[in-house]
Amino acid sequence: MSSLPRPFDTSRIPRVDAVGIDERASALAKRSIKKASKIAGIKLAISMLDLTTLEGKDSEGKVRQLCQKAMRPLPGDPSVPHVAAVCVYPNLVAVAKDSLAGSGVKVASVASGFPAGLVPLAAKLDDTLLAVEAGADEIDMVIDRGAFLSGDYEKVASEILAIKDACRDAHLKVILETGELETYDNVRKASRLAMTYGADFIKTSTGKISPAATPGVVLVMLEAIRDFYFETGRRIGMKPAGGIKTSKQALHLLVLVKETVGDAWLTPDLFRIGASTVTNDLLMQLAKEASGRYQNEDYFTKD
């Protein structure tokens, strides 16, 4: 017996040709982003960052420092925007919320038994509710990849539905963990599943599994978002996360967005970059554009 309001229809999901996707993604990596477009792109990328710390050793002090960076990535230069959000474990949501009060930077929390997602639904819901009650604006949930790979789409879908419900007003990002799905066909199918059952954003990875946000995976997900938009009129957001370390990668992601789903997605409301180390590279490149020289890394704060 299906508990879903509508069954998941896999028949209309287009297949993905892996060679073609990789070719297109790498062709877009060759866009030459220089001068004014580079400066604008870097600032746009900063405004889309979900500054993330998801370690077992995370503490209140660590999160407070990260929040300072999130609000003012480059102290002394007001033209550098604040990042989109800070992403932490549920226990640290309240700390982040407090640190970021009034700044416009959102608090995102991973929930639902992150990163494996192999806990009972009741625990996932508790996890989510705790984060929401502590003030999280956004919830980053993981799907049950075991269920997905074994073909139990109904389980995955009903969990997304239930967690979406528990999110109340918080935005829901659904992490597919593409590195474990392995094929582009699976990524496309999981994207569709997540969007159909309540995702406001789809997100590539937890950051705990490699490969993570490869250009090919990002392109497949953007194409799925595009098709979903044409069918339903709804714009779903996209969040690549994991392995994004350089400005070049970040700008490449913006190119993928610009040329696949268009201008409407070039906003933190619809595109996020989940990363932490990329921030300083973005700032360093920005300083290089201004001065013509690369600066010592000690001019940029490590938080």
Next chain:
Amino acid sequence: MATVKEEREARAEAIRHIEREKPALEFGSAWEYSPAPESRDHVRLEDRYGLFIGGKFVAPKSKNYFATINPATEEKLADVAEAGPADVDAAVRAAEDAYRKRWSKLKPADRGKYVYRIARILQEKSRELAVIESMDGGKPIKESRDVDVPLAVAHFFYHAGWADKLEYAFPRHAVSPIGVCGQIIPWNFPLLMAAWKIAPAISCGNTVILKPAETTPLTAMALAKVCEEADLPPGVVNILPGAGETGAAIVNHPRVKKIAFTGSTEVGKIIQRATAGTGKRLTLELGGKAANVIFEDAPIDQAVEGIINGIYFNQGHVCCAGSRLLVQESIADTVLAKLSDRIATLRMGDPLDKNTDVGAINSKMQLDKIRELVACGVEEGAELHQSSCPIPSKGYWFPPSFFTGVAQSHRIAREEIFGPVLAVMTFRTPEEAVEKANNIPYGLSAGVWTDKGSKIFQITSKMRAGVVWANTFNKFDPSSPFGGYKESGFGREGGVHGLRAYVALS
């Protein structure tokens, strides 16, 4: 209570609202790419180029020079000598001398060393060659940099390897060269076509006279310099720029043993008539009107990329371009909507800009021909869809375009346009797709898109085309033979098959 009229108006307003809200992608200027032109500083062009005969640049006996221009700016780049019949004769003599005294006597392994050396020098100069190619021909730098030049280099490397292994290519035969080969190449891939022609010919022990096209001679002249730098024995490669008359003088020269021609079917027919009964060997690589067939079970987004690559690559100046799109009716609307969105992202403009996707039309003459056929398509009742990209004020440009509502009988579905113009037709069953794909006098290439493996084999084996791509398009490799069926010519270039045109077997 609302009147019927009020109700109707409310409904109409609701529909108008829905239509306004219809999902549409915007490809605007929220984040623009700044100009990123490739530098021309490292490129040195001469004001005037002579003919390359017997290892030297010489003034033409014809005393004629013609200007070669940059089609993106209409600026003159250089004057280039035009070879007349007396120049062709001098070149044939030089090539014969080189063949008899040096090249055919050289140990095959040593012959190979020269060809390897050419390949390496080309590779070292690849950036300069790419810039010259884009300036002279109008193609985007990303194509000359990533396709034309690397493939040209690959052809020399590949064929260099064959030089001392020909007996393995043709087991149980004694293999010998033919003699002087006359080679006439088109303007769409100037350096690459020169490589396709020269590399197998000289690797097999022949000497050559190459005529580049009159609108794009500059990379051929650069290749002549590379031959000089490689210390290639004088006369092994001779390069004679010129137009149709120069070509005719080469074709009709009695001591030229073999003609290889790439170009239009019309000229190909003239050459075949001219060489008939002369004992000259002939290979022709002529026009095409390839069908790109998209089945409903295709990977659709990648198929759309394949359509783009098939028809807008090199402004559609590609003999194997996928200029006829055959799309299954059940997915036609989806594919065309995606195609419209995709051409909106194509960037047309300065060929030297690294972000340019579509460059300039090669010449005024070609632009006129494209315009004429497009006007004819509109007149015949097909619906024209064009990218609204801005068109530069100087130079020769034609925006990426496609026609829907095309019938098999329209001229735009029959004739080679050789420009960025696609004719879209639909089909219902696989059999109909094959029939329509083959129902054309040409047979150079075709494409098939389906995620179903068995269908790929089933359909491709029925396509009467020299090259059939499955789930990709416009892929080339020196080890893969290329050539046509029917009015697309005969003979193969590349691979073991391509060597056959340049050897005598006994």
